[in-house]
Amino acid sequence: MAIIRDTLANLAALATWMQQNYVPSLFKSVTYSSGVMTATDADDNTVLEIHQGTGSVNQGYFRAYRAESNYLGFTLSSFPSSTGGGSTIQIIGCDNGFIIGCPIRIGYGDANFAAVFTKTNNDKPAIIFPSSPNATLPQQYTTALNHVAFGDSATIATTTTFTPEAGQQNCLVPFATNANIGDTSYTPYAYYIAMGTNYAMGLGKFEMGDSVYISNGYWAIREGS
16 A cells, blocks of 8 residues: 545545555444444454534544443544534555544534554554543643553553654654553554654654654654565
8 A cells, every 4th residue: 555645524534534445454344324433353343433423512432442342532522623624634544554633522622633543463453542632732642642452451541641852863662552461462563753853744754764654743653564
């Protein structure tokens, strides 16, 4: 797959885009019905649900599943936000996953949201996203990040927070998910950028060594094998 970059109008369009580009490489299926997008893994487990909202306060949700009926996420009023201009889903993808960013509505106010979708070393879909979307930039990339893969511990829910350090090199750190005791689960192709040369780059790509990475400035996914 070549690097792909898109702007999508709504959740239904995101579901179609994921179905076209990441089934079956990342998800077994992606469906959209009655305002809800659902994605499953190779074993037919539901690993992701997003409810776009009904127009009422916090009647929608974002849920990343670590076991059947066991998920991490938050409630929302609109995904993406239905207020004002610029309420679109920005997205960039490559062989090893994709990154999205969009405004969402939480309660009566807008917040910034971003997420990474990739695979773990165990070939399970992994979803990284802010546990509490915030109106302050760039906290959606750096603060209290959930990191969820199906099969993780159903009781532990730690988060990742890092302080971006502007420097003259890029230091990439894989995300780890909350694996059960004795297991190992991390994202071999997706990273947060602990030290970076261009945090303000927006969605795009950069080269490091012999590899190409897609990035939003704070997270990166390595393209290719």
